[in-house]
Amino acid sequence: MTILLVEDDEAIRNLEKDYLEAAGFTVQTAERGPEGMEASLRPEVDLVVLDLMLPELNGFEICRRLREQREVPILIVSAKTDDFDKVRALGLGADDYLVKPFSPAEMVARVKAHLARFDRLTGKNALADVIELRGLRLNRSARRVWVDDQEVTLTSKEFDVLELFVTNPSRVLSKEEIFDRVWGLTYGDVSTVTVHVRKIREKLADTGDEPRYIKTLWGAGYRLDP
């Protein structure tokens, strides 16, 4: 799960980052408003923690614009205790409003609660440990995979790629996005992805004209349907 942290104060940002990472989240950060706005639109971002007072583009504005474009939990963090700000932020579509200083444990608990609810309500089991899908079963913590109750052994990277697919069913994932999210790199050759997809298909016995699991969308990427 990836959390985006938009916060201009470096000390606070690092503190929050540490706690979220300790809780097992992947954390991306942004310092300034416009940068935060852009980052929050990235599809791999599962939740946004947003400071209200930011340079150039404030949190209210980001919140409003983001809500127009994407359905992602937004947790506002602010030093302002004023009722007016709380009401305004929540009215603009924020999911929560935390007043600084807050306890890191509470923040982590709230982040988890928002993600869990989002999962529950949208039916995306991004948090579930065992995911099942047309005969394909993944145990994420054990990193094991079965096809029609027959276990198949995937290598580490192969598992990561397949996991990305099953946690994003019905979505087209471009090679670039897969590479970004699994390898976490910007350099490198995306044809690596192609090869891994081939290996996965091979192991899932998913070759042939009409792949059962990972479909190819020419010029766009790959898609796994539920």
Added chain:
Amino acid sequence: MTILLVEDDEAIRNLEKDYLEAAGFTVQTAERGPEGMEASLRPEVDLVVLDLMLPELNGFEICRRLREQREVPILIVSAKTDDFDKVRALGLGADDYLVKPFSPAEMVARVKAHLARFDRLTGKNALADVIELRGLRLNRSARRVWVDDQEVTLTSKEFDVLELFVTNPSRVLSKEEIFDRVWGLTYGDVSTVTVHVRKIREKLADTGDEPRYIKTLWGAGYRLDP
């Protein structure tokens, strides 16, 4: 919208009730744990405001049991400021945790935010991800298209062009504009657009004298009406 208030202290209960009613909600109340548990299962209840310290059956327990049975927003209200309680309540599936004394305005804002989000996430797939228009349905993230519930497969560019049309209904798009926005190029031959439009019409079974979807405007471009 109906709110259930489970709170044993009469003064607080009446205060909260007044504010919620002033905000236009219908309010039901319950004083004791078991009574609250039962009431919260009633289908007309859209959101539950739950005190933690209740006689006979405490808020944690109600929260846990309720979550097993129903998907309804739960807002915990408590005098306990302890992190431990917050983390526990949120972990059990509560949607929010407010510490007493809180401002009524904030409570009302939070109640509204929870209801709005619940609507957003459950009421139709929300997110302008799926666009429907006179029998034509597009799923943008999956890049799939249906005509009268029959799926049609478009190529990548074809999809891009059609997406441009459905996101700009009623607008005349000139070939130049389409070329600019889909191809992102300034050089090149705009007759490519013509060919793509033809292919799309063909696949949508939109040929014939009176096209159902993409209309030709002589000397101007094309238009898709809503």
Added chain:
DNA sequence: TTGGCGCTTAAAGATTTATTAAAAACCATC
């Protein structure tokens, strides 16, 4: 009604993109 301009159509050629297999680089373990 007719000429011209713009749109449509179909098909061939060019280009892009994906697949595959095999080799090379990498990595952990013994």
Added chain:
DNA sequence: GATGGTTTTTAATAAATCTTTAAGCGCCAA
């Protein structure tokens, strides 16, 4: 430092898409 497995790169091949072309048709105005 050899070994076996994994991961990445590479290059040839295959497949699908995109673009161009050219001929024909239809709309509109003179």
